[in-house]
Amino acid sequence: MATKKGKILVVDDNAGIRSALKILLPMHFEEVETIPSPATLVNTLEGFRPDVVLLDMNFNTSINTGNEGLYWAGEIKKMFPDVEVVLFTAYADIQLAVEGMKRGAFDFIVKPWDNEKLTATLIAARDKARKAMRRDARPGQTDPGQGAAFGDRATQTTPGPGTMFWGSSAAMKAIAKTIAKIAPTDATVLITGENGTGKDVLAREIHARSLRSGRQMVAVDAGAITETLFESELFGHVKGAFTDAHADHVGKFEQADGGTLFLDEIGNIPLHLQAKLLRAIQNRAIVRVGGTEAKPVDIRLICATNMDLEALVREGRFREDLYYRINTVHIALPALRDRKEDIAPLAEIFLKGFAQKYHRPLEGLDDSARRALEGCRWSGNIRELQNCIEKAVILSDGSVLSAGDLQLDPSTGGVRGAQRAPGSAAREADEEQLVRDAMRRSGGNISAAAAILGVSRPTMYAKLKKYGL
Numbered sequence: 001m002a003t004k005k006g007k008i009l010v011v012d013d014n015a016g017i018r019s020a021l022k023i024l025l026p027m028h029f030e031e032v033e034t035i036p037s038p039a040t041l042v043n044t045l046e047g048f049r050p051d052v053v054l055l056d057m058n059f060n061t062s063i064n065t066g067n068e069g070l071y072w073a074g075e076i077k078k079m080f081p082d083v084e085v086v087l088f089t090a091y092a093d094i095q096l097a098v099e100g101m102k103r104g105a106f107d108f109i110v111k112p113w114d115n116e117k118l119t120a121t122l123i124a125a126r127d128k129a130r131k132a133m134r135r136d137a138r139p140g141q142t143d144p145g146q147g148a149a150f151g152d153r154a155t156q157t158t159p160g161p162g163t164m165f166w167g168s169s170a171a172m173k174a175i176a177k178t179i180a181k182i183a184p185t186d187a188t189v190l191i192t193g194e195n196g197t198g199k200d201v202l203a204r205e206i207h208a209r210s211l212r213s214g215r216q217m218v219a220v221d222a223g224a225i226t227e228t229l230f231e232s233e234l235f236g237h238v239k240g241a242f243t244d245a246h247a248d249h250v251g252k253f254e255q256a257d258g259g260t261l262f263l264d265e266i267g268n269i270p271l272h273l274q275a276k277l278l279r280a281i282q283n284r285a286i287v288r289v290g291g292t293e294a295k296p297v298d299i300r301l302i303c304a305t306n307m308d309l310e311a312l313v314r315e316g317r318f319r320e321d322l323y324y325r326i327n328t329v330h331i332a333l334p335a336l337r338d339r340k341e342d343i344a345p346l347a348e349i350f351l352k353g354f355a356q357k358y359h360r361p362l363e364g365l366d367d368s369a370r371r372a373l374e375g376c377r378w379s380g381n382i383r384e385l386q387n388c389i390e391k392a393v394i395l396s397d398g399s400v401l402s403a404g405d406l407q408l409d410p411s412t413g414g415v416r417g418a419q420r421a422p423g424s425a426a427r428e429a430d431e432e433q434l435v436r437d438a439m440r441r442s443g444g445n446i447s448a449a450a451a452i453l454g455v456s457r458p459t460m461y462a463k464l465k466k467y468g469l
Contacts, residue, residue: 006051006126007031013059038072042250051129057089068246077104084125167342171334183209191304193333196381199304207260215259223268224459241290253286253297260300267307278322336378344370350389368403432467
């Protein structure tokens with residue numbers, strides 16, 4: 001008898017298939033749950049928290065194209081990255097399989113299935129999910145390339161449940177005091193700062209310290225949502241609301257009910273859509289596309305942007321009433337070059353993490369490395385520093401990193417080889433390098449690269465297109 005471990009959710013509208021799998025799968029899984037459609041998928045995922053989802057690609061609709069299954073495969077991976085999705089279809093269509101893989105699916109099973117192949121695939125998916133869960137839960141094993149690894153509790157000047165690095169600079173100490181005051185409240189927070197300063201990490205720190213920490217924080221790259229899908233993504237839609245609306249869809253506001261909604265890149269939302277967002281924020285209620293019933297939502301709102309919203313208001317590109325609605329508490333994260341005393345401690349944290357990850361016997365930075373780091377402009381801020389340390393760790397031969405290992409260019413004030421220019425050109429050069437590094441580290445996996453950068457898949461696709469990658 002195979003060892004029974006983990007939990008699996010089956011989503012299929014065929015009652016016979018659900019019954020057959022209810023008999024087969026308990027031989028391999030501790031818990032098996034089935035539902036007939038994606039209508040209740042989000043709530044089931046939140047309550048059941050499976051390791052694997054076996055997802056049908058064609059549901060009982062007038063037109064069965066597989067698009068609904070593909071859509072939900074992508075949504076599951078966005079909301080629950082550690083859950084593995086195996087697609088289940090009656091059509092041996094290789095293009096569907098490829099598209100499913102692009103959206104993060106683990107594998108693809110064709111009906112009618114072979115029991116041995118099906119169970120082997122599901123067990124492999126389960127083992128991968130559980131391995132990822134153990135890795136994430138292992139003390140001291142946080143991937144130093146992820147945005148959350150900006151520090152650890154041992155280096156914080158203010159204790160807290162999150163992983164925000166506070167450092168010893170006056171600016172960060174002031175922010176730490178502010179967070180201690182506002183986190184337990186439901187005050188709306190606006191976080192501003194350059195790319196790479198850690199806006200998403202700070203948002204998660206606020207959520208982790210809040211009274212809502214037991215519920216999820218739903219993060220949305222607001223600027224990456226296309227105008228045609230804006231309302232559907234944020235507010236949801238009902239079945240039949242438009243051509244491909246084959247089932248009810250729960251939007252981000254409803255997913256965050258009871259928890260925190262984080263709207264990143266809010267400055268990129270087109271002006272004509274801002275009124276719809278304002279209405280939902282003011283009323284704390286949404287109406288799904290195609291629906292008539294107003295659904296109340298209980299959320300704590302955190303917004304972030306790298307843009308000057310006051311300037312956008314003056315230019316008529318951002319609604320003044322929306323600006324004041326999201327700006328109850330404003331936290332401006334300083335650029336790394338403006339808190340030089342935090343650079344070397346951050347670099348030491350990254351060095352320790354990457355040395356462990358790549359099995360390098362490195363003990364720290366020497367004085368020349370510290371001076372070089374503090375003299376760098378860091379246009380890409382913490383992300384650029386991370387990439388610099390990672391590269392140095394990989395290429396190093398000694399027991400400590402020196403200035404030579406860092407490959408910094410004193411003539412440009414940045415990492416050697418980066419094509420720097422003033423203003424936006426420098427930021428774009430930094431961003432392109434970050435995108436390239438993320439794709440390299442992920443082995444070309446777009447979902448993994450998006451996770452490394454802390455952006456959505458649509459945003460990642462847009463950046464790849466932007467830089468011709």
